[in-house]
Amino acid sequence: MALDPTSRSRFNLDKASVLLLDDTPIGMSILVQIVTGLGAKKLHRCTSVEMAQEAASKYEIDLAIVDSMAPSGAGYDFVKWLRQNGQEPNCYTPVLLTTAHTPAGDVVRARDCGGHIMIKKPIAPIVMLERIVWVAKEGRPFLFSGSYVGPDRRFRDDGPKDGVGRRREDLAARDPAVTDEAVVAAAPTDVGREPSATS
Amino acid sequence: MSSVRFVFPKPKLAALLRTPGGLPVAEAMEQAHANLLTIRPACLAEVQDLLEQAEAAFQAMGIEFDDAGLASLYAVAVRAIGAGEICGSPAVDAALTSLCDLLDHLRTHRRYDREAIGVHVQAWRLLMTPDLPQAGADAVLDGLRRVSARYAA
Numbered sequence: 001m002a003l004d005p006t007s008r009s010r011f012n013l014d015k016a017s018v019l020l021l022d023d024t025p026i027g028m029s030i031l032v033q034i035v036t037g038l039g040a041k042k043l044h045r046c047t048s049v050e051m052a053q054e055a056a057s058k059y060e061i062d063l064a065i066v067d068s069m070a071p072s073g074a075g076y077d078f079v080k081w082l083r084q085n086g087q088e089p090n091c092y093t094p095v096l097l098t099t100a101h102t103p104a105g106d107v108v109r110a111r112d113c114g115g116h117i118m119i120k121k122p123i124a125p126i127v128m129l130e131r132i133v134w135v136a137k138e139g140r141p142f143l144f145s146g147s148y149v150g151p152d153r154r155f156r157d158d159g160p161k162d163g164v165g166r167r168r169e170d171l172a173a174r175d176p177a178v179t180d181e182a183v184v185a186a187a188p189t190d191v192g193r194e195p196s197a198t199s
Numbered sequence: 200m201s202s203v204r205f206v207f208p209k210p211k212l213a214a215l216l217r218t219p220g221g222l223p224v225a226e227a228m229e230q231a232h233a234n235l236l237t238i239r240p241a242c243l244a245e246v247q248d249l250l251e252q253a254e255a256a257f258q259a260m261g262i263e264f265d266d267a268g269l270a271s272l273y274a275v276a277v278r279a280i281g282a283g284e285i286c287g288s289p290a291v292d293a294a295l296t297s298l299c300d301l302l303d304h305l306r307t308h309r310r311y312d313r314e315a316i317g318v319h320v321q322a323w324r325l326l327m328t329p330d331l332p333q334a335g336a337d338a339v340l341d342g343l344r345r346v347s348a349r350y351a352a
Binding site: 003004005006007008009010011012013014015016024025026027029030033034036037038039060062063070071089092093094100101103104105121122123124125126128129132133135136137138139140141142143144145146152 | 202203204205206207208209210211212213215216217218219220221222223224225227228230231232233234235237238241242245246270273274277278279280281282283284285289292295296299300303304306307
């Protein structure tokens with residue numbers, strides 16, 4: 001995932017519509033300075049969950065950078081709302097969660113809200129860019145499973161623990177020649193594949 | 200076996216990032232760091248204000264287990280994390296993370312150590328000192344982490 005900060009490789013955030021949610025003036029200010037430095041121009045600055053819900057209902061969002069807003073953790077509630085109640089294509093928007101600190105009681109909430117990845121503050125601009133590039137990666141499955149809606153949280157597929165899988169596609173791990181896509185396409189009833197949600 | 204449905208969305212962001220034009224990584228980094236420098240005075244003022252709030256919250260904390268007091272100090276400290284780096288005092292972020300860890304451990308396990316909290320609040324002020332030698336800051340942080348780790352389990 002590491003990017004060389006001196007690289008001459010180009011990227012373009014010029015036309016990306018970016019939602020920022022942070023309830024502290026200084027936190028918002030830091031986010032704005034970083035993303036404008038990275039070239040983003042269309043920013044929706046939101047200081048409350050309500051403002052963010054309104055922005056996500058009105059505009060197409062290409063990237064959401066959401067602070068967890070400790071100690072309330074309201075940022076997680078927004079991401080959960082976006083995944084479960086947001087309209088397409090925003091319900092699939094890449095979400096970067098930022099956090100100053102995650103209390104022990106909020107770890108599960110943070111994991112299950114449906115964000116793509118979490119960044120611990122303080123945030124270095126190069127780390128922000130690396131994570132943006134990472135969440136933009138195509139082909140990552142999106143999962144609807146019980147109360148969880150969001151990107152597949154498994155970064156690596158090492159196979160099921162002790163060889164006993166809970167999902168049909170866990171079988172793929174036993175045969176390296178079988179790709180995730182092939183398993184999903186071949187799977188019957190309980191594991192379906194839908195066409196791309198966005199064009 | 201729970202029912203699972205997969206969707207493979209195509210994030211528009213990937214295509215946007217590849218659009219011709221844009222910025223080289225090096226230039227974007229330079230610009231982002233320059234932008235952050237412009238908010239350094241505002242950041243310093245905000246962190247100083249939060250430090251004063253934290254000192255007041257600490258003074259108001261009871262002698263025995265004070266859940267409300269721990270919660271209010273946590274609410275102040277957590278807001279300042281991330282600003283230390285911008286102010287040029289990255290050790291402040293580490294000290295505040297240790298303080299938040301400590302407050303969280305104490306609340307979770309319903310334990311109380313006013314002295315350990317006080318040490319963290321005092322260290323916050325000390326680490327705001329301009330031109331503090333790195334070795335001194337590292338020693339302070341090492342001590343703070345040992346204190347908060349004591350209550351981790």
